[in-house]
Amino acid sequence: MTDTRHLIGLLLGTEEDWPTAFEKILHRLGPVPGADGSSYSFDIERITIEPFGLRDRPRYHLVIDRLAYWYYHPREWLKKIALMDGVYLLNSPFTFQSMEKHAAYCAMMRLGLNVPDTVLVPYKNPIDNARYAYTSARYNQSFDLDAIAERIGYPLFMKPYDGGAWRGVSRIRDPEELHAAYDASGEMLMHLQKAIDYDVFARSLSIGAETMVMRFQPDQPMHSRYAVDHSFLSPSVGNDVVTIGRLVNAFFRWEFNSCETLIRGEEVYPIDYANACPDVALTSLHYYFPWAIKALVKWSVFALVTGRQPKLDLETDRFFAIADDAGTSFPEKMAAYRRLADAYFESERYHDFCATRLPHLDEIVLDWVAGPDFDQLLIDTVRSVYPAHEHDQFIAHLRGLLSLWVKDETARLGGGS
């Protein structure tokens, strides 16, 4: 019997919570059987940043990256190990070019999705570059901001083309607010986007072939933005939300991403779906945290054991062919996109793999989350995130939500209570 060892690298910023959970679960999982009696074992390391030769062989077989979107050195290392060594990456930096949300808007509009009307306006203040100053003085057209806003219609949103974490986002009701927001935008490049008056906000987190759709309450403080609600969408809307998340990921080759959609009646409007480092913090995901860690473990193990190959070519024509088929209705197109996305993520094979090779993972995670080890992680996380006078409150808050998960999961696995 052969034993193959794979090394998983974590490229991290400031987070401690999910990496610790990931390490513990993978450790408890132990070796995973291959197809032919062989066995696969996994080691994990947190990657350090150091000089590297471009011909050096990396030790890692798969890397989960949370850092390279912001820093060039790890980004260039990831590009090297992707191109030269075929290391499997969640996510590949070659997909960062479209991580500014503008490209994702364009792609999803091209595929016929209900992206609200959006216009990109030039910088309010010229960027600090002598050549740009010359170019803009000579070639930038003056334009009528009010006319653009009138055409879109109030209320509207002004927000950076490459936004994140609500930086620079404002809701605009009239020309006065429009000019104030544009004047304040400075060197940020801004979209104007029609505001959607929505009934409900769904945020979906996708990891490989799995998607969790969560009811999101953007006006709440961080710890209560995700509501625990299992039936807030009709089955058809829920299906569309999952399809949109998987579609955008399959289109851009993202493996680990979140997608925000606004829902009014039966209409789904995607507004934000390019997040290189989606939120997986214990303090915000709470009830959904065990799902996220389990999905990360399963997808990493699946990719390594089955030898899944990373793909950099986007093959956009396959998606555009569906979009351009005049004889197909929109629901049929959505179904066709879903088939393409599911094929890209090998959904069927993945679920079969999880059922046959990882049959005890659910129990392992349940046991861990219900035990003292996880409780310690919860306490440590709260201590590192909140000021001292709020520790007791947030420890109790998170314990309550996680014990609800333990109860629901116990019932789901047939342990009843």
Ligand SMILES: Nc1ncnc2c1ncn2[C@@H]1O[C@H](COP(=O)(O)OP(=O)(O)O)[C@@H](O)[C@H]1O
């Ligand atoms: N077109 C829109 N209609 C209604 N609300 C919007 C719209 N665009 C943005 N918002 C609100 O503003 C928030 C931030 O905008 P978003 O595009 O998600 O930027 P960021 O990348 O900073 O998260 C959203 O979560 C939503 O509450």
Ligand SMILES: [Mg+2]
């Ligand atoms: Mg957002």
